[in-house]
Amino acid sequence: MFELKNITKIFGNEAALRDVSLSISGGMNYIIGASGSGKTTLLRILSAMDTQYEGEAFYHGKNLKELTHQERARLYATELGFIAQGFHLIDELTVRENILVPSYLKSDDPERKLDMLLRKFKIEKLADQKVSTLSGGQKQRVAIARELMKDPQVLIADEPTAALDAKTAREIGELLTTIAKERTVVVVTHDTSLIRGKCSVFELDKGVLCKCKVTDTPSKAINPSKQKKSLSLRSALRMTGVTCKRQAGKLLSLVVATTIAASCLAVNFSGMLSGSSNQAFQELLEKQGNSVMNLMIVSSFMNASGTGQETPDAVQQVSQDISGLLEKYQDDSRVEAIIMDAPMDDMVVTLDGKDFIIESTGQAPVYNKMIAGKISDNSKHEIVLPQILVKKMGCTNEEIIGQKLDFMGSVINWDSGKPVTMPVSFTAVISGVADTSYGMEFEGEVMTFEHEDSLFPSLAIMRDIYEQAGKEDPSFNFIIRPDSPEHYLEIYEELMGAGVVPLGQVELIRDIVGLKGAALAQAGISYTLIAVLSVLAALSVCLLCGLMRKKEYAVYQLSGYAKFDIAVLSAVEYTGVFLLSGFISVVAAWILSIPVWLGLALSLGVSVVCFAETSLISSLVNPLTALKTGGRG
Numbered sequence: 001m002f003e004l005k006n007i008t009k010i011f012g013n014e015a016a017l018r019d020v021s022l023s024i025s026g027g028m029n030y031i032i033g034a035s036g037s038g039k040t041t042l043l044r045i046l047s048a049m050d051t052q053y054e055g056e057a058f059y060h061g062k063n064l065k066e067l068t069h070q071e072r073a074r075l076y077a078t079e080l081g082f083i084a085q086g087f088h089l090i091d092e093l094t095v096r097e098n099i100l101v102p103s104y105l106k107s108d109d110p111e112r113k114l115d116m117l118l119r120k121f122k123i124e125k126l127a128d129q130k131v132s133t134l135s136g137g138q139k140q141r142v143a144i145a146r147e148l149m150k151d152p153q154v155l156i157a158d159e160p161t162a163a164l165d166a167k168t169a170r171e172i173g174e175l176l177t178t179i180a181k182e183r184t185v186v187v188v189t190h191d192t193s194l195i196r197g198k199c200s201v202f203e204l205d206k207g208v209l210c211k212c213k214v215t216d217t218p219s220k221a222i223n224p225s226k227q228k229k230s231l232s233l234r235s236a237l238r239m240t241g242v243t244c245k246r247q248a249g250k251l252l253s254l255v256v257a258t259t260i261a262a263s264c265l266a267v268n269f270s271g272m273l274s275g276s277s278n279q280a281f282q283e284l285l286e287k288q289g290n291s292v293m294n295l296m297i298v299s300s301f302m303n304a305s306g307t308g309q310e311t312p313d314a315v316q317q318v319s320q321d322i323s324g325l326l327e328k329y330q331d332d333s334r335v336e337a338i339i340m341d342a343p344m345d346d347m348v349v350t351l352d353g354k355d356f357i358i359e360s361t362g363q364a365p366v367y368n369k370m371i372a373g374k375i376s377d378n379s380k381h382e383i384v385l386p387q388i389l390v391k392k393m394g395c396t397n398e399e400i401i402g403q404k405l406d407f408m409g410s411v412i413n414w415d416s417g418k419p420v421t422m423p424v425s426f427t428a429v430i431s432g433v434a435d436t437s438y439g440m441e442f443e444g445e446v447m448t449f450e451h452e453d454s455l456f457p458s459l460a461i462m463r464d465i466y467e468q469a470g471k472e473d474p475s476f477n478f479i480i481r482p483d484s485p486e487h488y489l490e491i492y493e494e495l496m497g498a499g500v501v502p503l504g505q506v507e508l509i510r511d512i513v514g515l516k517g518a519a520l521a522q523a524g525i526s527y528t529l530i531a532v533l534s535v536l537a538a539l540s541v542c543l544l545c546g547l548m549r550k551k552e553y554a555v556y557q558l559s560g561y562a563k564f565d566i567a568v569l570s571a572v573e574y575t576g577v578f579l580l581s582g583f584i585s586v587v588a589a590w591i592l593s594i595p596v597w598l599g600l601a602l603s604l605g606v607s608v609v610c611f612a613e614t615s616l617i618s619s620l621v622n623p624l625t626a627l628k629t630g631g632r633g
């Protein structure tokens with residue numbers, strides 16, 4: 001069965017084994033020798049845990065050094081049971097759950113066999129007790145029962161009685177002798193009192209095989225066609241159920257860390273931060289009205305107007321070429337609305353034969369926002385009226401919209417260099433009603449004014465009026481309403497660059513954008529910090545859980561789980577973590593009014609990263625170092 005040829009194992013300058021050759025055919029086999037003589041080293045080679053040595057070791061003719069990962073997993077799952085000094089049990093699990101660990105890789109029903117083993121090893125009353133609460137002898141029985149669950153051909157035991165009292169040691173010894181009647185048992189021991197009956201004994205002295213008593217006991221092939229299964233989803237779910245029950249604390253901390261990380265990242269990536277930093281801007285709009293967002297494009301204006309220095313000398317008429325700008329900006333996606341300015345005086349509107357004089361304020365146009373209907377269609381004779389005028393006419397917004405009204409007034413023609421007042425008139429359909437109020441803050445009080453002469457005709461009406469007034473200048477004054485303060489400044493700079501001075505509250509908007517940027521940066525830094533810390537916390541918790549479960553992963557490996565099987569197990573566990581943290585993230589997203597998909601996507605991302613981290617840890621676990629297999633660990 002085992003054939004070892006000229007095995008030499010060197011640690012540093014010291015040889016733990018020197019030119020050891022032996023063969024094990026079946027039955028009971030003892031490897032004995034003083035402490036440090038190389039027993040455990042030999043046992044690790046026999047069990048294919050250590051493949052770094054000189055010489056060759058064969059199991060049923062197969063060179064143990066040449067085993068692939070899959071072959072090794074099959075060997076551990078079906079043929080080789082290994083009982084180590086530290087018992088290699090998963091402390092959080094019960095006796096029953098520990099014994100069942102190898103059974104998840106098999107297709108046969110484990111329950112009958114489990115009951116039989118529990119009875120045989122007299123541990124049926126302990127079945128639902130956590131193994132951490134058991135005595136050394138009880139743990140050893142559980143460890144042997146678990147290995148027998150594989151129905152192995154060979155059972156290898158490292159100092160199985162080392163930590164036991166004499167009576168329990170004898171019982172365990174007898175148990176192993178009974179097992180050796182059916183299978184090959186290899187026991188490493190100091191305790192020569194265990195050696196009884198028909199057996200082979202190999203004695204090591206300072207790494208050299210000094211004595212050898214071989215009793216030829218041919219090995220009985222136990223179900224040699226046994227095949228290892230991959231861990232099925234059903235088994236992985238059952239194992240995850242057990243893990244959740246027994247290691248709820250670890251999994252819960254993972255879920256919490258994942259949820260916090262995902263929620264903080266979601267808050268960071270969502271528009272929530274910019275939403276909160278927009279608050280100052282919204283407050284300004286509420287106080288002063290939306291008209292602070294207007295950019296007036298005019299073909300002529302008085303310089304120094306509004307500066308407080310309007311002395312006759314300082315004030316000058318400035319003319320600028322605004323032709324083509326209306327066409328340029330009317331389809332611009334940054335522009336919320338374009339409103340035409342009607343520079344008319346002495347306006348009268350006629351409704352049902354009754355004339356209403358429109359009072360001139362000299363401050364028009366003021367456009368705050370649309371409150372009913374829509375902005376006039378530039379290709380039609382449509383007009384937007386101020387709400388204050390509609391009220392003056394005794395109508396509701398709904399009543400006035402769609403009505404066709406007659407308008408009269410005058411336009412000043414400056415084409416000759418002198419102002420010539422020209423009478424104009426037109427008929428227009430009312431397309432909408434606008435709020436034309438604006439607020440002014442005075443000693444902490446906000447006063448609101450409304451303009452009834454802020455009418456907004458379509459381009460078609462403007463063309464008509466200018467034709468009636470005989471104006472040659474084709475440029476019409478209009479208002480650009482950008483959709484955000486950032487776009488306001490962008491368009492402003494664009495116009496200035498093109499040599500056109502737009503009129504508006506540029507400095508105020510600049511301050512707002514500056515403030516918003518600073519608030520955003522500040523909030524962004526803190527949320528990024530929280531998010532990074534949360535991701536780090538999630539990864540650390542996951543790393544910690546992975547490291548804490550190293551022993552468990554090593555036990556799985558020695559129970560025959562391939563790396564893929566452990567990855568399937570982790571995938572199922574992290575799917576659970578994702579579902580739970582995803583659910584909490586969805587609730588958090590709903591409460592925080594951030595997009596649900598973002599919380600879900602980030603929970604998924606964090607879970608996938610944690611899964612990758614755990615899979616990496618489990619695949620790097622080496623049972624040799626993760627488990628105590630002998631004096632040096």
Ligand SMILES: Nc1ncnc2c1ncn2[C@@H]1O[C@H](COP(=O)(O)OP(=O)(O)OP(=O)(O)O)[C@@H](O)[C@H]1O
Pocket residue numbers: 011012014015016033034035036037038039040041042190630631632
């Ligand atoms: N990982 C290691 N690194 C360095 N030296 C080691 C290592 N493992 C074992 N050795 C050395 O190899 C020699 C044999 O050790 P081994 O553990 O095989 O002896 P042993 O007979 O099992 O001893 P014990 O009965 O005390 O467990 C010892 O000198 C030991 O110090």
